[in-house]
Amino acid sequence: MYRSPFQTISRQTTAFKKKGSWKLGYHTGIDRVCDTNRILVACTDGTVTRVNSCGASYGNHIVFRTDDNRSVLYAHMADKPAVKVGERIRSGQILGRMGNTGNSYGAHLHIEVQNSKAWGYGKKLINPNSVINWEKFSDKEGDFMSKSWKNGSTPEKVYQTVADCKAKKNSIGSLDARESATCVAIADGCYLLTYSAAGTTKAGFVAYAGGVK
Numbered sequence: 001m002y003r004s005p006f007q008t009i010s011r012q013t014t015a016f017k018k019k020g021s022w023k024l025g026y027h028t029g030i031d032r033v034c035d036t037n038r039i040l041v042a043c044t045d046g047t048v049t050r051v052n053s054c055g056a057s058y059g060n061h062i063v064f065r066t067d068d069n070r071s072v073l074y075a076h077m078a079d080k081p082a083v084k085v086g087e088r089i090r091s092g093q094i095l096g097r098m099g100n101t102g103n104s105y106g107a108h109l110h111i112e113v114q115n116s117k118a119w120g121y122g123k124k125l126i127n128p129n130s131v132i133n134w135e136k137f138s139d140k141e142g143d144f145m146s147k148s149w150k151n152g153s154t155p156e157k158v159y160q161t162v163a164d165c166k167a168k169k170n171s172i173g174s175l176d177a178r179e180s181a182t183c184v185a186i187a188d189g190c191y192l193l194t195y196s197a198a199g200t201t202k203a204g205f206v207a208y209a210g211g212v213k
């Protein structure tokens, strides 16, 4: 399974092959939104095959051929991807930011996966959820499964990105002492937690190591 194109928890907003006013009469990929971090990374190793050449409705977009010969499209990105056709990309490499370009109503990632080395509209589509584990955020730690997490006696600062967590700056909130959370991944020594606060689910990284079991 590929890792998530996001760096933190995301949620699906439109399902694969949902019927509607799309050109083929159905949705050719899935839509997902990340509420805490807009960065998009490569979900696996591959080679860039197209940049902004699949049609204006996709807005800023990128297609890459995975090393296992699928085509993956990220659409509606905030900016033109900084990578070039032919460039090798590595899983986890930053490709751009979730955006609202092209036929898009609100920032989201539209992702398509095709069982084909070359992308073509509506060609050999597969459900992205069949190849992406949306709760996998790192390739370095193997298959990290959700674990329970219990804070100690002092509050923990929560960070939006691994870089901020490692540098211990730009906190986006904090967990109360002894508040429970679910640890869903580990990246570069920082734990990605989801927790409930004020009735909503939040996600962020903490550097605390003692609370995971």
Ligand SMILES: [Zn+2]
Pocket (backbone or CB within 6 Å): 014, 027, 029, 030, 031, 109, 110, 111
């Ligand atoms: Zn879509």
